[in-house]
Amino acid sequence: MKKDDLAEFQEDLQIFLIELDEILADTERNLVDLERSPDAALVQEVFRAMHTVKGGAATLGLDDAVEVTHTMESIMERVRSGEQELTSEMVDALFHVLDWLKMWKVSLEEHMDSPPAEDLIKEMQRFVLEPHTESAKVKTRPADGKHTLGEELNQKLDEYLSQNMPVYEVVVKFRPDADLLSVRCFQVFTLVSEAVDVIFSEPSVDEMESDDVGDVLTMYISCEDGGEMARQIAGSVGDVIEVSVTPYKPTNAPEAGRESPDATVKTSSLGRTVRVDVELLDFLMNMIGELVIDRTRLTQLASRLLVDKDTAVIGNELAALASHLQRTSQELQEGIMKARLLPLKNIFSKFPRMIRDLANRCGKQIDLEIRGENTELDRTVLEVIDDPLIHILRNAVDHGIETPEERRHMGKPERGKVILSAWHEENQVVIEITDDGAGMDPEALKRSAVNKGLVSVEEAGRLSEKEALELIFMPGFSTAKVATQVSGRGVGMDVVRTNLERINGHVEVRSRLGVGTTFTLKLPLTLAIMRALLVECSGCIYAIPTSSVEEAITVSKDGIQTIKGKPTLLVRGRIFPFVSLEGVLNDDPWAHQHGLQYAVLTRSNGEALALGVDDLIGEEEIVLKDMGKMLARLKGIAGATILPDGDPALILDVNRLL
Amino acid sequence: MSETRYFYEEDSEKGTERQIVAFALGSETYGVDISQVREIIPIQKIVPVPRAPDFVEGIINLRGKVIPVLDLRKHFGFEKKERDDEQKIVLAESHGESIGVIVDSVYSVLRIPEDSIEPPASVITGDDVGYISGIAKINDSLIVLLDLSQIISDAESRTLKEIDLASAVVK
Numbered sequence: 001m002k003k004d005d006l007a008e009f010q011e012d013l014q015i016f017l018i019e020l021d022e023i024l025a026d027t028e029r030n031l032v033d034l035e036r037s038p039d040a041a042l043v044q045e046v047f048r049a050m051h052t053v054k055g056g057a058a059t060l061g062l063d064d065a066v067e068v069t070h071t072m073e074s075i076m077e078r079v080r081s082g083e084q085e086l087t088s089e090m091v092d093a094l095f096h097v098l099d100w101l102k103m104w105k106v107s108l109e110e111h112m113d114s115p116p117a118e119d120l121i122k123e124m125q126r127f128v129l130e131p132h133t134e135s136a137k138v139k140t141r142p143a144d145g146k147h148t149l150g151e152e153l154n155q156k157l158d159e160y161l162s163q164n165m166p167v168y169e170v171v172v173k174f175r176p177d178a179d180l181l182s183v184r185c186f187q188v189f190t191l192v193s194e195a196v197d198v199i200f201s202e203p204s205v206d207e208m209e210s211d212d213v214g215d216v217l218t219m220y221i222s223c224e225d226g227g228e229m230a231r232q233i234a235g236s237v238g239d240v241i242e243v244s245v246t247p248y249k250p251t252n253a254p255e256a257g258r259e260s261p262d263a264t265v266k267t268s269s270l271g272r273t274v275r276v277d278v279e280l281l282d283f284l285m286n287m288i289g290e291l292v293i294d295r296t297r298l299t300q301l302a303s304r305l306l307v308d309k310d311t312a313v314i315g316n317e318l319a320a321l322a323s324h325l326q327r328t329s330q331e332l333q334e335g336i337m338k339a340r341l342l343p344l345k346n347i348f349s350k351f352p353r354m355i356r357d358l359a360n361r362c363g364k365q366i367d368l369e370i371r372g373e374n375t376e377l378d379r380t381v382l383e384v385i386d387d388p389l390i391h392i393l394r395n396a397v398d399h400g401i402e403t404p405e406e407r408r409h410m411g412k413p414e415r416g417k418v419i420l421s422a423w424h425e426e427n428q429v430v431i432e433i434t435d436d437g438a439g440m441d442p443e444a445l446k447r448s449a450v451n452k453g454l455v456s457v458e459e460a461g462r463l464s465e466k467e468a469l470e471l472i473f474m475p476g477f478s479t480a481k482v483a484t485q486v487s488g489r490g491v492g493m494d495v496v497r498t499n500l501e502r503i504n505g506h507v508e509v510r511s512r513l514g515v516g517t518t519f520t521l522k523l524p525l526t527l528a529i530m531r532a533l534l535v536e537c538s539g540c541i542y543a544i545p546t547s548s549v550e551e552a553i554t555v556s557k558d559g560i561q562t563i564k565g566k567p568t569l570l571v572r573g574r575i576f577p578f579v580s581l582e583g584v585l586n587d588d589p590w591a592h593q594h595g596l597q598y599a600v601l602t603r604s605n606g607e608a609l610a611l612g613v614d615d616l617i618g619e620e621e622i623v624l625k626d627m628g629k630m631l632a633r634l635k636g637i638a639g640a641t642i643l644p645d646g647d648p649a650l651i652l653d654v655n656r657l658l
Numbered sequence: 659m660s661e662t663r664y665f666y667e668e669d670s671e672k673g674t675e676r677q678i679v680a681f682a683l684g685s686e687t688y689g690v691d692i693s694q695v696r697e698i699i700p701i702q703k704i705v706p707v708p709r710a711p712d713f714v715e716g717i718i719n720l721r722g723k724v725i726p727v728l729d730l731r732k733h734f735g736f737e738k739k740e741r742d743d744e745q746k747i748v749l750a751e752s753h754g755e756s757i758g759v760i761v762d763s764v765y766s767v768l769r770i771p772e773d774s775i776e777p778p779a780s781v782i783t784g785d786d787v788g789y790i791s792g793i794a795k796i797n798d799s800l801i802v803l804l805d806l807s808q809i810i811s812d813a814e815s816r817t818l819k820e821i822d823l824a825s826a827v828v829k
Contacts, residue, residue, distance in 0.1 A: 501722025585708035625724045640724040
């Protein structure tokens with residue numbers, strides 16, 4: 001392919017991928033609705049969506065996706081023509097297609113191999129070829145399972161899943177000609193079982209000890225990190241040529257393992273691109289125009305100052321100019337902040353499917369109603385609230401809504417309802433999650449908190465009903481059952497609250513026993529946000545705004561030269577005095593030079609400066625926090641922020657560091 | 659938030675009383691009027707702030723707010739102490755500014771009669787005049803009463819002074 005063609009291909013691909021995101025989100029939602037109530041228009045829409053994806057994939061020559069979408073299209077065609085009814089089982093299978101497309105999309109973005117499609121196509125073809133007879137047999141084993149597991153093992157694994165503990169199948173392949181395969185096998189088994197809970201292994205330990213092994217070791221493990229640790233550990237052992245980790249799916253429908261595709265989508269759903277309204281862009285352009293005019297006026301004034309003696313007149317003009325400049329830059333800032341806004345739809349769109357899968361798994365019937373999904377929020381806020389929302393919604397399904405029998409008993413409709421709504425309120429966005437479930441019992445919460453040793457019996461006795469509800473936000477309150485499997489990240493309500501407070505947000509809860517629970521999230525519309533490079537220096541983490549960072553480089557010992565005995569780095573012909581950040585902060589810039597691995601190239605007061613640090617942690621969006629009057633004027637320190645792990649960190653003001 | 663306002667309780671027989679939170683610092687006992695104390699929290703991760711005055715131990719994250727924490731031991735020139743579980747951070751608020759102070763351990767809330775409190779001798783307070791508001795004698799033992807709002811404003815002006823000094827040196 002010629003270079004131009006390649007560039008063009010990349011561009012087309014980019015557009016296709018953005019489109020694909022929307023199509024997948026819409027289709028997922030349509031399928032959830034379709035399953036609840038058949039609707040010819042929706043069937044048509046799903047059909048058309050698959051047709052569009054197929055067309056796009058075909059144009060770009062991506063054959064595997066063409067095949068996959070084609071099978072889904074054929075199924076929808078049969079449904080559309082009335083040849084076949086859409087069963088829950090088919091919806092599951094169609095969801096698998098969407099999951100596959102999501103993984104496929106990620107593989108395209110990351111330039112990786114496409115996920116295997118054979119099993120999926122087989123699964124789909126069953127519905128096309130033998131439409132009426134298969135349903136009973138379909139789920140006797142995992143649709144893509146490579147092993148036929150003993151019934152006992154299946155039960156055991158399902159038990160784990162039913163307790164919301166994710167199970168993964170880890171297949172480790174060794175070099176077939178390796179010596180001492182049984183030792184390698186045992187090594188992997190021991191190391192992995194030290195790190196995670198190994199439920200079952202094939203070959204068993206006995207077999208390993210009696211040398212009865214092949215070149216494949218299969219383990220079923222339970223862990224919270226999506227099997228990543230197991231993968232790394234196994235991969236580090238010699239003679240291992242391949243490690244694959246797949247979520248284990250239970251033998252009985254509905255299938256589990258839905259979280260992993262969610263997780264895949266999560267990383268890419270917000271992407272790095274933002275669509276900006278043309279009007280807003282025009283406005284920003286106008287503001288830049290104003291700035292350019294100001295710049296010209298400033299230059300003129302400066303040259304007049306050199307010849308003109310009437311400084312009072314020039315002073316007045318300068319003051320007027322300064323105030324104009326201030327207004328313009330402020331509007332510019334607000335405009336840019338607006339450009340960062342994204343509709344909540346970006347994260348809400350995956351919830352209908354999530355609720356459906358979760359509800360099926362718990363044997364509950366739940367409708368999710370979404371309101372105000374076009375409400376816009378800063379993208380950083382959006383990223384931060386994603387996990388808390390997932391957590392609260394899961395809780396609503398797990399603990400809020402009762403089973404159909406219980407609901408009937410209570411005189412409630414069998415289908416439970418969860419309402420997720422969002423709206424603007426003054427300078428805030430409010431998101432509310434309401435369920436019409438069992439509600440929380442303040443007395444039960446108090447007992448639980450006392451049992452966990454979080455409050456004493458006397459303290460619990462003094463708590464009002466409202467205060468008792470607040471107990472759920474205490475660290476250590478969330479039971480293990482609650483704090484599992486949110487896309488593999490274990491979080492409790494305390495983490496939910498901490499995360500929201502990090503971005504100046506707030507969460508409250510109201511609940512009435514037997515009537516339901518409401519969580520209210522109040523979020524700032526925009527934030528004092530900046531991008532910053534996080535660096536580590538003698539055990540502390542500092543944030544350096546990227547606006548003052550030119551580059552971060554690795555420092556080798558022989559890369560350092562001296563001028564008058566002072567260390568200096570020569571980077572692409574430019575000279576950077578090399579000081580250690582620790583030294584600078586202790587007002588002794590040339591101290592603490594030893595063992596510095598990295599340098600951050602900056603400009604301090606217009607002069608090049610390389611700051612030596614122990615480690616580069618990465619670039620992140622941070623929220624500026626006030627430190628109070630006492631520390632407000634420290635030289636070289638612009639303020640503080642709170643890191644994702646909850647620790648505070650200082651933000652450096654490079655211009656005033658020295 | 660609220661200005662410093664002492665909490666007096668009328669008691670017909672004993673006269674007025676003051677409620678204080680008593681805590682240990684070295685071998686001495688200190689007390690702070692309960693109205694100045696917003697919260698008492700366990701010691702947590704304190705991130706040091708370079709270039710801050712040396713009695714500033716660092717900053718903490720209190721529910722999304724960044725709050726400076728002072729080490730009263732350093733403030734009073736006591737010797738350094740290893741961190742232990744007994745130590746607590748007493749959070750105070752004055753004029754909308756919050757600070758935390760590290761204390762060795764918190765005893766309890768005491769009621770002390772107003773007439774057991776004496777003004778401090780200037781030879782003891784030295785430069786610290788203002789934030790030692792009195793000395794209470796309870797059963798032969800002494801409790802030094804602190805005014806945290808004075809400590810906040812004192813710390814502020816000391817920080818500013820040091821900064822101005824530092825920038826003067828640079829120039």
